[in-house]
Amino acid sequence: MAQEHISALKDMALCRGLSRAELEAVAAIVEMKEIAAGSELFREDEPGDGLYLVAAGEIEVVKRSPAGEHSLAKLGPGGILGEMSLVTSDVRSATGRALAQTTVLHLPVRKFRALQESGSTAALRITAAIAEVLARRLAATNRMVLELTGGLRPPGGRSPLKTQDLREMHRAMQVWSF
Helix, strand or coil: CHHHHHHHHHCCHHHCCCCHHHHHHHHCCCEEEEECCCCEEECCCCECCEEEEEEECCEEEEEEECCEEEEEEEECCCCEECCHHHHCCCECCCEEEECCCEEEEEEEHHHHHHHHHCCCHHHHHHHHHHHHHHHHHHHHHHHHHHHHCCCCCCCCCCCCCCHHHHHHHHHHHCCCCC
């Protein structure tokens, strides 16, 4: 089973910089899970239990709102989701649902933290890769917010969003990246 995990991990962007020994250390703690089409991998507002790497299939990330569910992303093989649970102890901010039969590798937070505490270079490299993923997502969010200040009308035909409104939203959400 460990060899199967290593084969899947080495193709993931999160693990590309790992040596064979580091891949083996991570492979020893990941858990392979099969998710049936339509089933939830995790649910918004539940405690985060770790990071997921999509090995096969497709996961849709959705966010609930008073108006219903909104699709945030669709992630196929190589996709990373749930990474915030390795960084914070916050609850899940969205729901992950399989669009097709999907195989994921689950990196449990408790096992990852133990790996970090042991001084593992694999944990250090994965932490750096997670930081890169988060920085790229934050930069994309900033670009989208700035595009909205260009006069695009929000859904429903309301008046254009004002730059000050977006600054206040960003400040409240603490999502500016510099």
